[in-house]
Amino acid sequence: MARRNDYYEALGVPRTATQEEIQRAYRKLARTYHPDVNKDPGAEDRFKEVSEAYDVLSDPDTRRRYDAFGPDFRQVPPDVDPQDWARAGTRSGARGPGRGRPPGGAEFYRTGGDDIDLEDLLGSMFGDRARRGWGPVAGADQEAELILPVEEAYRGGRRRITLDGRSYEVNIPPGVVDGQRIRLAGQGGQGNEGAAAGDLYLVVRLAPHPRYRVDGRDIYVDLPLAPWEAALGASVAIDTPGGEAKVKVPPGTSTGRRLRLRGRGMPHPRGKPGDLYAEAKIMVAPQLTAAERRLFEQLAAVSTFDPRRQR
DSSP: OOOOSOHHHHHTOOTTOOHHHHHHHHHHHHHHHOTTTOOOTTHHHHHHHHHHHHHHHTSHHHHHHHHHHGGGGGGSOTTOOHHHHHHHHHHHTOSSOOEEOOTTOOOEEOOSSSOEEHHHHHHHHHTHHHHHOOOSBOOOOEEEEEEEOHHHHHHOEEEEEEETTEEEEEEEOTTOOTTOEEEETTOSSOOBTTOOOOOEEEEEEEOOOSSEEEETTEEEEEEEEOHHHHHHOEEEEEEETTEEEEEEEOTTOOTTOEEEETTOSSOOTTSOOOOEEEEEEEOOOSSOOHHHHHHHHHHHHHOOOOGGGOO
Protein backbone atom coordinates (compact mmCIF):
# COMPACT_ATOMS: atom_id res chain seq x y z
CA MET A 1 0.00 0.00 0.00
CA ALA A 2 1.41 3.38 -1.00
CA ARG A 3 1.97 5.74 1.91
CA ARG A 4 0.42 9.19 1.69
CA ASN A 5 2.75 12.16 1.95
CA ASP A 6 0.09 14.38 3.51
CA TYR A 7 -0.89 13.63 7.11
CA TYR A 8 -4.25 15.38 6.77
CA GLU A 9 -5.06 13.24 3.75
CA ALA A 10 -4.01 10.11 5.68
CA LEU A 11 -6.63 10.89 8.36
CA GLY A 12 -9.21 12.15 5.86
CA VAL A 13 -9.58 15.57 7.52
CA PRO A 14 -9.16 19.12 6.17
CA ARG A 15 -6.19 21.25 7.19
CA THR A 16 -8.61 23.37 9.24
CA ALA A 17 -9.72 20.37 11.34
CA THR A 18 -9.98 20.86 15.10
CA GLN A 19 -8.11 18.63 17.53
CA GLU A 20 -11.40 16.88 18.36
CA GLU A 21 -12.05 16.16 14.66
CA ILE A 22 -8.52 14.79 14.28
CA GLN A 23 -8.97 12.55 17.32
CA ARG A 24 -12.34 11.25 16.12
CA ALA A 25 -10.94 10.47 12.67
CA TYR A 26 -7.95 8.66 14.17
CA ARG A 27 -10.06 6.54 16.52
CA LYS A 28 -12.35 5.46 13.69
CA LEU A 29 -9.46 4.52 11.40
CA ALA A 30 -7.44 2.86 14.18
CA ARG A 31 -10.38 0.62 15.06
CA THR A 32 -10.75 -0.30 11.39
CA TYR A 33 -7.12 -1.03 10.58
CA HIS A 34 -5.58 -2.29 13.84
CA PRO A 35 -3.69 -5.47 12.80
CA ASP A 36 -5.16 -7.40 15.73
CA VAL A 37 -8.63 -6.74 14.32
CA ASN A 38 -8.10 -6.41 10.57
CA LYS A 39 -6.20 -9.30 8.97
CA ASP A 40 -5.98 -7.68 5.52
CA PRO A 41 -2.37 -7.70 4.21
CA GLY A 42 -2.33 -3.90 3.90
CA ALA A 43 -4.06 -3.16 7.22
CA GLU A 44 -0.86 -2.96 9.29
CA ASP A 45 0.75 -0.46 6.90
CA ARG A 46 -2.42 1.63 6.89
CA PHE A 47 -2.55 1.52 10.70
CA LYS A 48 1.07 2.70 10.91
CA GLU A 49 0.32 5.49 8.44
CA VAL A 50 -2.71 6.63 10.43
CA SER A 51 -0.78 6.44 13.72
CA GLU A 52 2.13 8.46 12.33
CA ALA A 53 -0.26 11.14 11.04
CA TYR A 54 -2.08 11.32 14.38
CA ASP A 55 1.16 11.51 16.37
CA VAL A 56 2.15 14.62 14.41
CA LEU A 57 -1.23 16.36 14.14
CA SER A 58 -2.39 15.66 17.71
CA ASP A 59 0.49 17.70 19.17
CA PRO A 60 -0.15 21.43 18.57
CA ASP A 61 3.55 22.36 18.41
CA THR A 62 4.44 19.52 16.05
CA ARG A 63 1.40 20.30 13.93
CA ARG A 64 2.47 23.96 13.60
CA ARG A 65 5.92 22.91 12.41
CA TYR A 66 4.42 20.42 9.96
CA ASP A 67 2.07 23.10 8.59
CA ALA A 68 5.00 25.51 8.25
CA PHE A 69 7.67 23.25 6.76
CA GLY A 70 5.85 20.22 5.32
CA PRO A 71 6.84 16.53 5.61
CA ASP A 72 10.52 17.37 6.24
CA PHE A 73 9.79 19.54 9.28
CA ARG A 74 11.96 17.34 11.53
CA GLN A 75 15.03 18.19 9.45
CA VAL A 76 14.49 21.97 9.69
CA PRO A 77 16.57 23.46 12.54
CA PRO A 78 14.43 24.72 15.43
CA ASP A 79 15.45 28.38 15.12
CA VAL A 80 14.31 28.78 11.49
CA ASP A 81 11.46 31.27 11.22
CA PRO A 82 8.55 29.90 9.15
CA GLN A 83 7.93 33.28 7.48
CA ASP A 84 11.56 33.58 6.40
CA TRP A 85 11.40 30.02 5.12
CA ALA A 86 8.22 30.74 3.15
CA ARG A 87 9.67 33.97 1.70
CA ALA A 88 12.80 32.16 0.65
CA GLY A 89 10.67 29.51 -1.06
CA THR A 90 8.68 32.21 -2.84
CA ARG A 91 11.84 33.96 -4.07
CA SER A 92 13.19 30.69 -5.39
CA GLY A 93 9.94 29.83 -7.18
CA ALA A 94 9.46 26.70 -5.06
CA ARG A 95 6.06 25.05 -5.31
CA GLY A 96 6.09 22.54 -2.47
CA PRO A 97 9.41 21.36 -1.06
CA GLY A 98 10.55 17.80 -1.56
CA ARG A 99 14.01 17.05 -0.34
CA GLY A 100 16.47 15.19 -2.49
CA ARG A 101 20.16 14.49 -2.82
CA PRO A 102 21.89 14.50 -6.22
CA PRO A 103 24.73 12.12 -7.12
CA GLY A 104 27.33 14.67 -6.02
CA GLY A 105 25.96 14.59 -2.47
CA ALA A 106 24.85 18.26 -2.09
CA GLU A 107 21.46 18.58 -0.45
CA PHE A 108 18.80 20.42 -2.46
CA TYR A 109 15.08 21.14 -2.63
CA ARG A 110 13.09 20.23 -5.72
CA THR A 111 11.13 23.09 -7.26
CA GLY A 112 9.06 23.65 -10.34
CA GLY A 113 12.19 24.65 -12.26
CA ASP A 114 15.88 24.14 -11.54
CA ASP A 115 17.13 22.45 -8.35
CA ILE A 116 18.22 24.95 -5.71
CA ASP A 117 21.24 24.17 -3.56
CA LEU A 118 20.23 24.22 0.09
CA GLU A 119 23.41 26.04 1.09
CA ASP A 120 22.59 28.88 -1.32
CA LEU A 121 19.04 29.00 -0.07
CA LEU A 122 20.08 29.18 3.56
CA GLY A 123 22.79 31.66 2.72
CA SER A 124 20.23 34.04 1.25
CA MET A 125 18.25 33.78 4.48
CA PHE A 126 20.94 33.79 7.13
CA GLY A 127 24.15 34.95 5.45
CA ASP A 128 27.51 33.61 6.55
CA ARG A 129 26.02 31.65 9.43
CA ALA A 130 24.57 29.09 7.04
CA ARG A 131 27.92 28.64 5.29
CA ARG A 132 29.72 28.13 8.57
CA GLY A 133 27.15 25.54 9.73
CA TRP A 134 24.37 25.80 12.26
CA GLY A 135 26.56 25.35 15.30
CA PRO A 136 25.23 23.22 18.15
CA VAL A 137 21.88 21.68 17.23
CA ALA A 138 19.75 19.84 19.77
CA GLY A 139 18.91 16.22 19.05
CA ALA A 140 15.64 15.38 17.37
CA ASP A 141 12.68 14.10 19.34
CA GLN A 142 11.76 10.52 18.53
CA GLU A 143 8.61 8.45 18.89
CA ALA A 144 7.78 4.77 19.34
CA GLU A 145 4.61 2.84 20.10
CA LEU A 146 3.99 1.25 23.49
CA ILE A 147 1.23 -1.38 23.33
CA LEU A 148 -0.44 -1.99 26.71
CA PRO A 149 -3.15 -4.35 27.92
CA VAL A 150 -6.17 -2.51 29.33
CA GLU A 151 -5.45 -3.74 32.87
CA GLU A 152 -1.87 -2.41 32.82
CA ALA A 153 -2.97 0.93 31.41
CA TYR A 154 -5.59 1.13 34.17
CA ARG A 155 -3.29 0.51 37.11
CA GLY A 156 -0.03 1.96 35.73
CA GLY A 157 3.34 0.98 37.15
CA ARG A 158 6.90 0.50 35.99
CA ARG A 159 7.92 -1.50 32.98
CA ARG A 160 11.22 -2.21 31.25
CA ILE A 161 11.10 -2.06 27.47
CA THR A 162 13.70 -2.56 24.75
CA LEU A 163 13.86 -0.45 21.57
CA ASP A 164 16.56 -0.87 18.95
CA GLY A 165 18.73 -2.77 21.38
CA ARG A 166 18.43 -0.17 24.17
CA SER A 167 16.57 -0.79 27.44
CA TYR A 168 14.42 1.83 29.14
CA GLU A 169 12.69 1.90 32.50
CA VAL A 170 9.26 3.43 31.89
CA ASN A 171 6.93 4.83 34.55
CA ILE A 172 3.37 4.30 33.26
CA PRO A 173 0.89 6.68 34.92
CA PRO A 174 -2.39 5.07 36.06
CA GLY A 175 -5.16 5.54 33.52
CA VAL A 176 -3.15 6.19 30.35
CA VAL A 177 -5.41 6.16 27.31
CA ASP A 178 -4.94 5.35 23.64
CA GLY A 179 -2.87 8.02 21.90
CA GLN A 180 -1.41 9.48 25.10
CA ARG A 181 2.34 10.09 25.01
CA ILE A 182 4.83 9.23 27.76
CA ARG A 183 7.97 11.38 27.64
CA LEU A 184 11.43 10.01 28.35
CA ALA A 185 13.53 13.15 28.65
CA GLY A 186 16.91 13.09 26.91
CA GLN A 187 16.40 9.62 25.40
CA GLY A 188 15.83 10.76 21.81
CA GLY A 189 18.31 11.64 19.08
CA GLN A 190 21.76 12.88 20.08
CA GLY A 191 22.63 16.56 19.59
CA ASN A 192 25.84 17.69 17.94
CA GLU A 193 28.66 19.81 19.32
CA GLY A 194 27.56 19.16 22.90
CA ALA A 195 23.92 20.19 22.40
CA ALA A 196 21.23 18.44 24.43
CA ALA A 197 19.69 15.19 23.26
CA GLY A 198 16.09 15.11 22.14
CA ASP A 199 13.29 13.34 23.97
CA LEU A 200 11.76 9.95 23.31
CA TYR A 201 7.95 9.87 23.28
CA LEU A 202 6.16 6.56 23.76
CA VAL A 203 2.73 6.68 22.13
CA VAL A 204 0.33 4.45 24.06
CA ARG A 205 -1.78 1.98 22.09
CA LEU A 206 -4.32 -0.12 23.98
CA ALA A 207 -4.35 -3.73 22.81
CA PRO A 208 -7.78 -5.16 21.87
CA HIS A 209 -9.30 -6.96 24.85
CA PRO A 210 -11.67 -9.97 24.85
CA ARG A 211 -13.85 -8.40 27.57
CA TYR A 212 -13.32 -4.64 27.78
CA ARG A 213 -13.95 -1.98 25.14
CA VAL A 214 -12.37 1.39 25.90
CA ASP A 215 -13.60 4.69 24.46
CA GLY A 216 -11.63 7.62 25.83
CA ARG A 217 -11.78 7.00 29.59
CA ASP A 218 -15.06 5.09 29.53
CA ILE A 219 -14.99 1.28 29.63
CA TYR A 220 -17.73 -0.96 28.24
CA VAL A 221 -18.25 -4.59 29.26
CA ASP A 222 -20.95 -7.19 28.58
CA LEU A 223 -23.11 -8.19 31.56
CA PRO A 224 -24.52 -11.72 31.05
CA LEU A 225 -27.86 -12.22 32.88
CA ALA A 226 -30.16 -15.17 33.43
CA PRO A 227 -33.77 -14.49 32.32
CA TRP A 228 -35.02 -14.39 35.94
CA GLU A 229 -32.26 -11.93 36.95
CA ALA A 230 -33.32 -9.61 34.15
CA ALA A 231 -37.02 -10.01 34.93
CA LEU A 232 -36.90 -9.80 38.73
CA GLY A 233 -33.82 -7.66 39.26
CA ALA A 234 -30.62 -8.73 40.95
CA SER A 235 -27.27 -7.64 42.36
CA VAL A 236 -24.58 -9.14 40.15
CA ALA A 237 -20.81 -9.28 40.61
CA ILE A 238 -18.79 -8.13 37.60
CA ASP A 239 -15.06 -8.02 36.86
CA THR A 240 -13.55 -4.63 36.07
CA PRO A 241 -9.91 -3.63 35.44
CA GLY A 242 -9.89 -2.25 39.00
CA GLY A 243 -11.28 -5.43 40.59
CA GLU A 244 -14.70 -6.88 41.29
CA ALA A 245 -17.71 -4.55 41.48
CA LYS A 246 -21.43 -5.03 42.14
CA VAL A 247 -24.03 -4.03 39.56
CA LYS A 248 -27.64 -3.46 40.61
CA VAL A 249 -29.88 -4.79 37.83
CA PRO A 250 -33.35 -3.16 37.88
CA PRO A 251 -36.39 -5.45 37.37
CA GLY A 252 -37.48 -5.65 33.74
CA THR A 253 -34.03 -5.19 32.24
CA SER A 254 -33.72 -6.14 28.56
CA THR A 255 -30.68 -6.97 26.45
CA GLY A 256 -28.79 -3.84 25.42
CA ARG A 257 -29.61 -1.78 28.51
CA ARG A 258 -26.52 -0.05 29.86
CA LEU A 259 -25.95 0.20 33.58
CA ARG A 260 -23.43 2.84 34.61
CA LEU A 261 -20.88 2.46 37.37
CA ARG A 262 -19.82 6.04 37.92
CA GLY A 263 -16.07 6.61 38.23
CA ARG A 264 -15.13 2.96 37.57
CA GLY A 265 -13.67 3.63 34.13
CA MET A 266 -10.06 4.63 33.42
CA PRO A 267 -8.52 6.73 36.23
CA HIS A 268 -7.48 10.33 35.57
CA PRO A 269 -4.65 11.55 37.84
CA ARG A 270 -5.46 15.21 37.16
CA GLY A 271 -9.18 15.11 36.56
CA LYS A 272 -12.41 13.15 36.55
CA PRO A 273 -12.17 9.38 35.95
CA GLY A 274 -14.24 7.70 33.28
CA ASP A 275 -17.30 5.55 33.88
CA LEU A 276 -17.83 1.82 33.37
CA TYR A 277 -20.90 0.74 31.42
CA ALA A 278 -22.21 -2.83 31.89
CA GLU A 279 -24.38 -3.79 28.91
CA ALA A 280 -27.07 -6.34 29.73
CA LYS A 281 -27.05 -9.53 27.69
CA ILE A 282 -29.76 -12.05 28.55
CA MET A 283 -28.53 -15.63 28.27
CA VAL A 284 -30.56 -18.85 28.10
CA ALA A 285 -29.19 -22.29 28.96
CA PRO A 286 -28.49 -24.19 25.73
CA GLN A 287 -30.07 -27.33 27.28
CA LEU A 288 -32.95 -27.14 29.74
CA THR A 289 -33.67 -29.73 32.40
CA ALA A 290 -37.13 -31.24 32.48
CA ALA A 291 -38.05 -29.08 35.49
CA GLU A 292 -36.79 -25.90 33.82
CA ARG A 293 -38.74 -26.69 30.66
CA ARG A 294 -41.97 -27.21 32.67
CA LEU A 295 -41.51 -23.86 34.42
CA PHE A 296 -40.88 -22.02 31.15
CA GLU A 297 -43.95 -23.69 29.64
CA GLN A 298 -46.04 -22.54 32.60
CA LEU A 299 -44.71 -19.00 32.18
CA ALA A 300 -45.49 -19.07 28.47
CA ALA A 301 -49.04 -20.20 29.21
CA VAL A 302 -49.86 -17.41 31.67
CA SER A 303 -47.79 -14.47 30.34
CA THR A 304 -49.38 -11.84 28.10
CA PHE A 305 -45.99 -10.28 27.25
CA ASP A 306 -45.21 -10.01 23.52
CA PRO A 307 -41.65 -8.75 22.93
CA ARG A 308 -42.39 -8.07 19.25
CA ARG A 309 -45.06 -5.51 20.15
CA GLN A 310 -42.80 -3.58 22.51
CA ARG A 311 -41.19 -0.28 21.49
